[in-house]
Amino acid sequence: MSDAARQSTAVSVRPATAEDVPTLAAVAAATFVLACPPSMSPARVEAFVAEVLSAERFTDYLADPDRHLVLAERPDAALGYAMLVAGEPGDEDVRTAIHHRPTVELSKIYVLPEAHGTGAAAQLMASCLEWARSRAAAGVWLGVNQQNVRAQRFYAKSGFERVGTKRFLVGGVHEDDFVMERDLTQLP
Numbered sequence: 001m002s003d004a005a006r007q008s009t010a011v012s013v014r015p016a017t018a019e020d021v022p023t024l025a026a027v028a029a030a031t032f033v034l035a036c037p038p039s040m041s042p043a044r045v046e047a048f049v050a051e052v053l054s055a056e057r058f059t060d061y062l063a064d065p066d067r068h069l070v071l072a073e074r075p076d077a078a079l080g081y082a083m084l085v086a087g088e089p090g091d092e093d094v095r096t097a098i099h100h101r102p103t104v105e106l107s108k109i110y111v112l113p114e115a116h117g118t119g120a121a122a123q124l125m126a127s128c129l130e131w132a133r134s135r136a137a138a139g140v141w142l143g144v145n146q147q148n149v150r151a152q153r154f155y156a157k158s159g160f161e162r163v164g165t166k167r168f169l170v171g172g173v174h175e176d177d178f179v180m181e182r183d184l185t186q187l188p
């Protein structure tokens, strides 16, 4: 399929199910590195993928009633996924930084490179915000690597503001994140 034809093929977003576990793990393994700074070693990336993004972990995430996973796809292929976690954050820096409660964490939003800039991520985001609202959340927060400028721009376009910083453990070493938050009580 040509790039033009691929981009014009409709993207759909739906809640992920247990049948999607192999797809989620494959997309997660292919995309996690895209959010990492160039200085991060392949060994640290691999350790994080094995520990946090395995098929076993996705099976656990899907079974957790406080989590929600969504998949973006075209008829012929998965394009990306997102995961939300409802509830008070465990990280003290995040608890101090955010303003709105109850809150939901946008824990992961990852799209394959071929679908960057196509609107697939925006569709995932819209579905995530809808789920957060359905949980009566007043805000959504996320952590993003301070060097991940593309994602920060995407979040700003999606209504998020920078409210603080936190640290994020990858392969036994801490990375510096910004904490961003979106007020869900304001429309749109």
Ligand SMILES: CC(C)(COP(=O)(O)OP(=O)(O)OC[C@H]1O[C@@H](n2cnc3c(N)ncnc32)[C@H](O)[C@@H]1OP(=O)(O)O)[C@@H](O)C(=O)NCCC(=O)NCCS
Binding pocket: 031, 034, 035, 109, 110, 111, 112, 115, 116, 117, 118, 119, 120, 121, 122, 143, 144, 145, 148, 149, 150, 151, 153, 154
């Ligand atoms: C983050 C992600 C989901 C966003 O989806 P996307 O389709 O790339 O988002 P968009 O193209 O709509 O928006 C990205 C914006 O960043 C801009 N951008 C791209 N590269 C950039 C750079 N190096 N510096 C600054 N802005 C940049 C784009 O131009 C666009 O802004 P614009 O619409 O004003 O032109 C996607 O890039 C992704 O999956 N990245 C890899 C994984 C990741 O980082 N996930 C987030 C972890 S916190």
